[in-house]
Amino acid sequence: METSFAQLCFELDEYHRSEGAKPLHIYTVLPKIEVEQIGDFARKAGVGAATKKIGDNVFTLEILSAHKKTHAHGWLVDFKSYWIILIQTIESSTVAENMTKRWLERMYPVISRSYIKPDDLLNIMDNLSNIEESKLELRAYILKSFDKPETTKKWPKDTLYSRTMIENTIKSENKLLEGINFVFLNDGTNFDTRMQIDGHFVFYRGGYRCFSNFQRLILSSYNEIALLNKRFFSNRERRQVNGDVEISQIFLKPKEKLTKEHLITLSLHLSTVYSIAIFHSGNPWLSLNAIDRGDGSSFDVYGYTSEIQIVPFNKATPESLMRLYYNITEVFPLATLEK
C-alpha cells in the first residue's frame, strides 16, 4: 500500500504523542536533481544515500557519512521545488543532527539548504501567536556569529512570546538569530519544536495531531517564505542585452557605520567559505570577488561605510546567492536587505 504525506504525518502524530518519542530532525532543502539520482550523486560527493519510493511523493531515505561508519534514516517528501527530509534519531539526537548537516554540506550544490531571514522567522511566530486561544511559550533561542559557534540561551520558565522582547535581546547581543525553541499550545493540540532560519527544524513531542498541525502551521509557512526568498535571489546573473550587460545588484544596509576593521572582518569570514580575491581593502572601501567552489557561482562584493553591495557574475545561482547573503548576515546580523 502506498504511503501519502498525510499518512506519514499521521504516523508521526502517533509516534510523537508517546512518552519515549525521540526528536525528529527536519530539513527543507532545494534540490537540483531528481530523488532517483540521490544515490549516484551521493557516491560522487563521497558520501552515501539510498531511497525507496513508498508513495506518490514519499520515499524512505538512508544516508551514509563520508567514512561510511554512521548512517541515518528517515523519509524524503518530494514537493518538486523543495524537499522535506525527515531524519529519525536512532541513538543520539546530536549525532543525527550533525551527520545530516555534514551530509547536506557534501551534497551541495545538487541539494542546497533553504534560508529565511530572522524577520521572516518572527513573522511565522507572530502568526502562531495570533491564532485564537493559543499560547506560545518560549524555551530557548539560538544565536550565531561568524566568530563563535552556535550558542543556545534559555528563556526563563513560562516566558510567553513577544516579538519586541526577542528583537531587543538580539539587538543587545548583536548576533544573528538562528532559531527559536518553543511550545505551541492550543485548545486541541500542542507541540514542542525548534525552528531555524536555515530550514532545520527539530520536532520533539506533542499532543493530538501534533505533527500534522506543525506541518500545517509552521513547515508550510516556512517553505512558502523560503521559496519567495529563492525567487528574490533568482535571475540575478549578468546578462547581455543589446551589446550591454545588465547587472542586478543586491544591497544590504548595516545598522552601524562600517569601519575598515568591519570590512576586514567580513573579508576574513568570507575567505573561510569561499575562494576570494581581495582587490581593495582600505580607507574604508572593500572590493573582493568570491567564488563558490561548490557550483562555480561568483560575485563581486563591495563594502562601503553605509552599504554592502553584492554584484552577481554571469553564473550566480539563487542557492549560492542566498548562502552568501546568510554568510554576510553572520558578520552584520542587523543589516537589512534593500528590496
Added chain:
Amino acid sequence: MEIQCPDRESIKKGIKTEVSAYIEAITILGSLKYHLEQSGFECFIEKKIDKKENGYKKPDLLIHSENYIIVDHKYTESNDEKNLSSKIKDIDEYKTTFKLNSIEFTPEVVMLIPKPATESFKTITGCPTTWNYTINGEIIIDQCIGSIKDPKMLSLFKPKFICPKGRELSKYKFILSHAQVPYVACHVYIILWSLQPAPDFFASEFIVDYNQILEHFNNTFPPWVSSEVKQLNATRLQQSLMFLQIIKWIKWIETEKKVIVDKKKGKRIADFLEYFIDEYADQEYMRKMVEYEHKLEESQIKRHPTLDYFWKKEN
C-alpha cells in the same frame, strides 16, 4: 654602472603597488567618465592623441569642457623624491599642443593622486595642478595643489568635487594600460570556475574550452574604454594561463585548446590575489636573478677575460 642584485621583497611590493594602482585607476576613471558624461562633458579614457610636433600620448582621461583637460592618474605609496619627481616629469609631457580631429589645443593638465600621497608631493618643486582623491561610497576629489581654470569644471568643486561611485563599476575590469599578470589571472580564474560544467560538481577537476574563455569574459565584460577595445585580449589570457599553469592550478593543453582546472588547488588560500602576487614575485625574482647572474658574469669576463672565454667566443 653598478649591477644591483634583485630583492624579492621589493619586487613583490612593486607588483602589489601596480595592482593597487590599476584597480584604483579603473574605479576612478570609470566613475569620473560616467559622472562627467552625465553632467554634459565629453570624456575619453586612454585615447590616443597626436602631439602637434611629434609623437602621441594616451592620457588616462581627456575631458572636453570649454577647453580640454587632461587628468592623469599617478598612484604612489612611496615618498622617495626620485620616484615622485619622475611622475611629475611624466605629467610635464602633456604640457604641449595636441591635435584631435584636426583641432589644435593646449590642455590644462591635472595630476590625480591618492590623498595620502599629497604631503609627499607638496615637498617636490614643480608640481603641476594636482587633485587628490579618497574612495569610499563616493569619490571625493580635492584640488590640493594649484587650481584648474576651466570654469565649467571648476564649478564642480563645491569646495570638493564629490563624484558618486559608478554603479556600473563592476562591469569594468581592464583598461588599456598594462595589467599585472596576477590581477589578470584572478579574473581568468573566476571565469574558469563559472564555466565549470554541471556534471563535474563533484569531480576533482573540470575542463574548459579555451575559445570559450575569451568569448565568455568579453560578453560578461563588454568594451567600455572604447568600442573596439576588448577588456580581455588573447595576450593577457595566454600570459595568465601560463602563470596559472606554472603554479599548477591548471593544465593548459594548447594543442587541444583545453584548460583543465584542478579543483583542489587554492582551497585553503585566504586571498588568491595575494597568493598570485606572491607566486608571481617568486617567478619575477628568479627571472631577474638569472639576468643578474648573466650580467655579473659578463662584467667579470670584461674585467678579467680568461682563456675559456676566448675559446667559447671562437667556437
